[in-house]
Amino acid sequence: MKKRRIAILGAALVAVAASILVYAQPASAAVGLHISGRNIVEANGQNFIMRGVNHPHVWYTGQTSSFANIKALGANTVRVVLGSGKRWGPSNDVPQVIQLCKTNRMICVLEVHDTTGYGEDGAAATLDEAVNYWISQKANLVGQENYVVINIGNEPIGNNNPGQWTAATVAAIQKLRSNGFEHLIMVDAPNWGQDWQNVMRDNGQTVLNADTQHNTVLSIHMYAVYNTAAKVIDYLDRIQAAGWPLVIGEFGWQFNSNEVDHETILAQAQARGLGYLGWSWSGNTDPILDMATNFNPAQLTTWGQRIFNGTNGIKATAKEATIFSGNPPPSSASPSPSRSSASPSPSPSRSSASPSPSSGTKGCTAAYSIVGQWPGGFQADVKVTAGTAAITGWTVTWTFANGQTITQAWSATITSSGSAVTARNVSYNGTLGAGASTNFGFLGSWNGTNTAPAVSCTAS
Structure with missing residues (x-):
């Protein structure tokens, strides 16, 4: 029951073991919880x-x-x-x-x-x-x-x-x-x-x-x-x-x-x-x-x-x-030097650019993945990542090559014209800090082939 439905096997519970040892776990050193x-x-x-x-x-x-x-x-x-x-x-x-x-x-x-x-x-x-x-x-x-x-x-x-x-x-x-x-x-x-x-x-x-x-x-x-x-x-x-x-x-x-x-x-x-x-x-x-x-x-x-x-x-x-109780909680420890206290930045393996709050490029990228597929249907996830400057909105576009159609979507407003698809942010996920990401997804239908399309992203 996560970002997608999880099919629960309709099997009966396995028979209970004949006996279970009673276990009394000793207390640990009181470091915290x-x-x-x-x-x-x-x-x-x-x-x-x-x-x-x-x-x-x-x-x-x-x-x-x-x-x-x-x-x-x-x-x-x-x-x-x-x-x-x-x-x-x-x-x-x-x-x-x-x-x-x-x-x-x-x-x-x-x-x-x-x-x-x-x-x-x-x-x-x-x-x-x-x-x-x-x-x-x-x-x-x-x-x-x-x-x-x-x-x-x-x-x-x-x-x-x-x-x-x-x-x-x-x-x-x-x-x-x-x-x-x-x-x-x-x-x-x-x-x-x-x-x-x-x-x-x-x-x-x-x-x-x-x-x-x-x-x-x-x-x-x-x-x-x-x-x-x-x-x-x-x-x-x-x-x-x-x-x-x-x-x-x-x-x-x-x-x-x-x-x-x-x-x-x-x-x-x-x-x-x-x-x-x-x-x-x-x-x-x-x-x-x-x-x-x-x-x-x-x-x-x-x-x-x-x-x-x-x-x-x-x-x-x-x-x-x-x-x-009593006093407000102390602040978290300062992030390590490799981490920013502002919005997260892409790791080096994901982006070769070094984000700069003052001189970043407003833009975004999108990655399309098929997270589940069955005869006649599939579920896709699209990850949108801001560039090296914060953005206030995004639009992702792609063209299906194999006649796929979208039947249900979440976390984006999606419109289609033939095989061309446009997905725009909704009210709660358009604003992204530099390097920050959000995801949207949808259910679709397919027949014969379900090739993942190339996607493009534009930011505002």
């Missing part, structure tokens, strides 16, 4: 229960007001979508993201989204590649252990060979620790996060034991696999019986009878003291999962009203982290 038993606690020992939502930052880097809007609705945590550069990003604005979280008095869960569905999605990054991204950001993360949780990689394994999750996750945790990271680590389940084959449920102890600092929390994502109260409760019961720390890192809502039983999730999370982070604030391919229409907090959807204002929702149950 850490695990004590099944709970997340702050450095002062105060329990912290996440109550928040996911924000798709990497695709909408200009939507920085979302942090204040999410906080104003009561959240104490925001899970921020970042890109490692393998598929999205790279997100080189980590110091700015952390400061937005701290300014708005929310704990920051940072996640690399490029790993989504590895093994099934050919474009996905490995967990090891995600760890390399975190290592590249180490200078921006060290010292932020009170405020930042590192969610190594989003939904890191798809439905093909989910058993690889255990070894890959163990290696990722150990690599982070060997490189000096002391943060609370969050790890997502396989099966696109839903663990319907119970790999995380049956191997969680191996993963938790791999952390020399005993400071890892498991994360389950609950969508259509968890469409009854019985399925939700059974999964949570088994994790609780094992004594493992868990958060519900993503979940949607029951907009039809086959979808996730969000009412049970909310009630069970509150009863068990589990953190939850709903998907997502705005900007979804399928807008039914948006909480705010067009990122506007004054236009909460049914889902938005429910998760923020309903029974067991964020406003009723969230408690702000005590780290923010």
Whole structure:
């Protein structure tokens, strides 16, 4: 349930293992946020229960007001979508993201989204590649252990060979620790996060034991696999019986009878003291999962009203982290010399130009990619990147060579004249800083051949 629909296998859950060892995780050194038993606690020992939502930052880097809007609705945590550069990003604005979280008095869960569905999605990054991204950001993360949780990689394994999750996750945790990271680590389940084959449920102890600092929390994502109260409760019961720390890192809502039983999730999370982070604030391919229409907090959807204002929702149950009590949070550490405190610049591998705020060239480039294809249909993503000066609007054009047609689009206004296509920014993603990027996408139809066209971009 990301920038595109994820097909959930209609398979029954695998039979439960005969027994699960009960695990009592020792408390780690109180560097910052850490695990004590099944709970997340702050450095002062105060329990912290996440109550928040996911924000798709990497695709909408200009939507920085979302942090204040999410906080104003009561959240104490925001899970921020970042890109490692393998598929999205790279997100080189980590110091700015952390400061937005701290300014708005929310704990920051940072996640690399490029790993989504590895093994099934050919474009996905490995967990090891995600760890390399975190290592590249180490200078921006060290010292932020009170405020930042590192969610190594989003939904890191798809439905093909989910058993690889255990070894890959163990290696990722150990690599982070060997490189000096002391943060609370969050790890997502396989099966696109839903663990319907119970790999995380049956191997969680191996993963938790791999952390020399005993400071890892498991994360389950609950969508259509968890469409009854019985399925939700059974999964949570088994994790609780094992004594493992868990958060519900993503979940949607029951907009039809086959979808996730969000009412049970909310009630069970509150009863068990589990953190939850709903998907997502705005900007979804399928807008039914948006909480705010067009990122506007004054236009909460049914889902938005429910998760923020309903029974067991964020406003009723969230408690702000005590780290923010009394004094305003300190500023983030200054970015390393290779990073700018302004809008992110393209890495050398993406642009040979050196951005200059005073003498940059106003322009933009666009990159077209096919992210999914099936008989008669496909999904495409177009990444728009500003040149070496800020822009206030963009227009992308291309010509289909094989008779393709567009059936649905998001994050751009698209018009067609025969095979010629024009895409223009919408209100919330036209303004880009020098080197900054945004994405739009669409669904289309094809027959015979689906060649990716050459695209051009003009800026205003």
